[in-house]
Amino acid sequence: SKDDFEIIDKNQVPNAAELKSEEAEKAEEARWSAPILSLARKASENLALGYGSALRSASLAGLIPRAAGTDSTARTSARCHAMEERANLMNMMKLSIKILIQSALSLGRTLDSDFPPLQQFFVVLEHCLKHGLKVKKTFMGQNKSFFGPLELVEKLCPEASDIATSVKNLPELKTAVGRGRAWLYLALMQKKLADYLKVLLDHKHLLSEFYEPDALMMEEEGAVIVGLLVGLNVIDANLCLKGEDLDSQVGVIDFSLYLKETQDSDGKQDGGITAVLDQKHYVEELNRHLSCTVADLQNKIDCLEKTNSKLQEELAAATDRIGSLQEEQQQLKQQNELIRERSEKSVEVTKEDTKVELDTYKQSRQGLDEMYSDVWKQLKEEKKIRLELEKELELQIGMKTEMEIAMKLLEKDTHEKQDTLVALRQQLEEVKAINLQMFHKSQNAECSLQQKTEAISSFEGKTNEMMSSMKQMEERLQHAEKARQAAEERCTKMKQELAGRLDTCQQQMSQLDSKCSTLEKELKTEKEQRQTLQRELHQEKDATTLLKTELQQMEGLKKELRKLQDEKQQLEKVCEEQEQALQEMGLHLSQSKLKMEDIKEVNKALKGHTWLKDDEATHCKQCEKEFSISRRKHHCRNCGDIFCNTCSSNELALPSYPKPVRVCDTCHTLLLQRCSSNSS
Numbered sequence: 292s293k294d295d296f297e298i299i300d301k302n303q304v305p306n307a308a309e310l311k312s313e314e315a316e317k318a319e320e321a322r323w324s325a326p327i328l329s330l331a332r333k334a335s336e337n338l339a340l341g342y343g344s345a346l347r348s349a350s351l352a353g354l355i356p357r358a359a360g361t362d363s364t365a366r367t368s369a370r371c372h373a374m375e376e377r378a379n380l381m382n383m384m385k386l387s388i389k390i391l392i393q394s395a396l397s398l399g400r401t402l403d404s405d406f407p408p409l410q411q412f413f414v415v416l417e418h419c420l421k422h423g424l425k426v427k428k429t430f431m432g433q434n435k436s437f438f439g440p441l442e443l444v445e446k447l448c449p450e451a452s453d454i455a456t457s458v459k460n461l462p463e464l465k466t467a468v469g470r471g472r473a474w475l476y477l478a479l480m481q482k483k484l485a486d487y488l489k490v491l492l493d494h495k496h497l498l499s500e501f502y503e504p505d506a507l508m509m510e511e512e513g514a515v516i517v518g519l520l521v522g523l524n525v526i527d528a529n530l531c532l533k534g535e536d537l538d539s540q541v542g543v544i545d546f547s548l549y550l551k552e553t554q555d556s557d558g559k560q561d562g563g564i565t566a567v568l569d570q571k572h573y574v575e576e577l578n579r580h581l582s583c584t585v586a587d588l589q590n591k592i593d594c595l596e597k598t599n600s601k602l603q604e605e606l607a608a609a610t611d612r613i614g615s616l617q618e619e620q621q622q623l624k625q626q627n628e629l630i631r632e633r634s635e636k637s638v639e640v641t642k643e644d645t646k647v648e649l650d651t652y653k654q655s656r657q658g659l660d661e662m663y664s665d666v667w668k669q670l671k672e673e674k675k676i677r678l679e680l681e682k683e684l685e686l687q688i689g690m691k692t693e694m695e696i697a698m699k700l701l702e703k704d705t706h707e708k709q710d711t712l713v714a715l716r717q718q719l720e721e722v723k724a725i726n727l728q729m730f731h732k733s734q735n736a737e738c739s740l741q742q743k744t745e746a747i748s749s750f751e752g753k754t755n756e757m758m759s760s761m762k763q764m765e766e767r768l769q770h771a772e773k774a775r776q777a778a779e780e781r782c783t784k785m786k787q788e789l790a791g792r793l794d795t796c797q798q799q800m801s802q803l804d805s806k807c808s809t810l811e812k813e814l815k816t817e818k819e820q821r822q823t824l825q826r827e828l829h830q831e832k833d834a835t836t837l838l839k840t841e842l843q844q845m846e847g848l849k850k851e852l853r854k855l856q857d858e859k860q861q862l863e864k865v866c867e868e869q870e871q872a873l874q875e876m877g878l879h880l881s882q883s884k885l886k887m888e889d890i891k892e893v894n895k896a897l898k899g900h901t902w903l904k905d906d907e908a909t910h911c912k913q914c915e916k917e918f919s920i921s922r923r924k925h926h927c928r929n930c931g932d933i934f935c936n937t938c939s940s941n942e943l944a945l946p947s948y949p950k951p952v953r954v955c956d957t958c959h960t961l962l963l964q965r966c967s968s969n970s971s
Contacts, residue, residue: 402527402530424501440491443494444487458474620796623796630785677743903926911935914935916935926953939953
């Protein structure tokens with residue numbers, strides 16, 4: 292009765308149909324668990340076989356002591372295990388490709404990355420590519436990734452260079468596994484996955500660097516899988532790589548997709564509605580829900596306090612960083628000023644040195660020019676004197692020859708004229724004296740010639756020394772000019788570097804200021820949320836106290852009313868049943884009206900719009916930009932036209948789709964206006 296019990300929310304009371312549906316779901320889960328358990332047993336047996344083969348391989352390598360005569364058995368068991376793994380992977384690949392093609396053809400539209408059969412296909416393909424991979428040792432540790440063989444496609448097939456460059460340019464991908472998954476996505480979208488893998492299989496001598504000889508890609512099963520992948524060219528896939536965490540995805544095969552059996556839902560729901568459950572259980576459920584909400588709120592408050600403390604610590608750390616950065620900026624400014632002063636001083640010193648060297652060079656050059664002119668004049672005079680002396684020498688030599696001839700004639704005459712000897716002796720003595728004088732003069736002339744030749748040679752050495760000193764001075768001048776130019780270039784470079792450092796410091800300061808402002812804003816919002824949560828906690832506590840007091844009052848009223856109003860209870864039960872029936876009828880009516888409105892909207896959308904094909908559109912309908920590998924095609928789920936990502940980045944819940952789907956900008960505004968008009 293309404294006086295006896297107060298129903299707060301009737302939708303929380305489970306009816307008989309819901310209880311039966313829960314029992315049916317439990318039975319279905321039990322029925323599905325049997326084949327999954329059998330698969331798990333098979334997987335455990337395969338793992339046991341793999342562990343045994345690993346132990347055998349270790350014993351073959353000499354890590355574990357083995358008995359003699361077991362080499363052949365270990366090898367045969369390892370080969371059998373590898374063959375079983377290849378057969379299992381090939382069967383799983385066949386199943387995944389078959390289910391993917393069937394589901395895509397039944398849908399009749401392009402597939403998104405959220406499509407479960409497509410996700411499972413990529414997981415199975417990844418397992419196939421990982422089978423038999425060699426472990427590469429690097430400085431960071433052991434590396435085992437299937438992206439290494441996929442990189443060979445760019446060298447073997449130049450058409451795949453676009454995929455490689457787009458995968459390398461994605462900033463979100465940090466591991467080789469993520470890059471390999473992105474490569475597979477792009478190859479499937481281009482419908483060339485089978486062609487690229489066929490190119491790899493044609494060059495098995497290159498694949499042997501990455502795979503073991505018993506690997507799936509090195510055997511005949513790889514060619515079979517490539518032949519199966521040709522059938523995927525029927526499918527149109529539109530996979531968005533931005534926003535997806537490809538690095539941390541777990542590649543687990545979901546066997547439920549391949550083991551499901553279609554069942555006809557033969558069980559009919561009961562038409563009648565059973566009686567309402569006991570009010571005592573309902574109140575207990577309410578109390579349990581309230582206690583759960585209170586516990587959740589307390590957990591949220593604890594989390595918020597922890598986050599608040601973390602934010603305060605981060606703020607303190609940020610303030611410390613700002614202070615340290617300011618100190619570093621001041622130190623950099625001081626260093627900048629010191630470097631400027633030093634550079635200016637060095638430039639001034641170099642300028643003064645160059646000026647002094649130029650003055651000295653000019654003066655020395657003038658003195659050298661004067662010395663050179665004087666030496667040149669002396670050389671000319673010495674040459675004239677030398678010519679005169681040579682002429683005198685020639686005359687003296689001629690006189691000497693004449694005297695010798697005369698002596699010979701005189702000797703001849705002596706034989707003939709002995710009588711004239713006495714007379715001529717006096718003349719001979721005089722001639723001898725003259726000859727002696729001439730001989731002394733010739734010796735003196737030769738000495739003077741030697742002295743003059745020595746003076747000329749000394750003058751020539753001096754001139755050579757002067758010329759070498761002139762050359763050295765010119766070389767010093769050139770070196771000084773080069774040093775001055777180098778100093779000027781260093782000064783300019785230092786100024787540019789200092790300007791760049793100042794700009795970077797200013798940018799870092801601006802970034803830190805913006806971070807501080809954002810942190811302060813976030814602190815304010817966290818404080819406001821904390822205050823609101825505290826208010827809600829107080830309100831919930833008040834509500835619980837009120838409910839407890841109402842429960843106590845209800846228990847007292849129950850005892851009194853059960854004693855006094857037995858007949859009244861029966862009548863009120865009948866009234867309650869009638870009211871519940873009316874309420875349920877109203878709910879059914881409102882649900883049917885909503886369904887009718889949804890069906891009308893779907894019919895309008897189907898009549899007014901048509902689904903465009905991918906081949907018909909080459910440009911975006913709104914911005915009219917051409918589509919490419921980086922600018923992908925996206926369908927609007929409301930109007931059916933094709934747009935780019937920027938023009939169709941909105942998502943709304945439509946009647947024909949259970950989840951929010953992609954909608955273009957114009958349809959987004961129209962649907963929002965329609966929703967606002969319906970709500971008003």
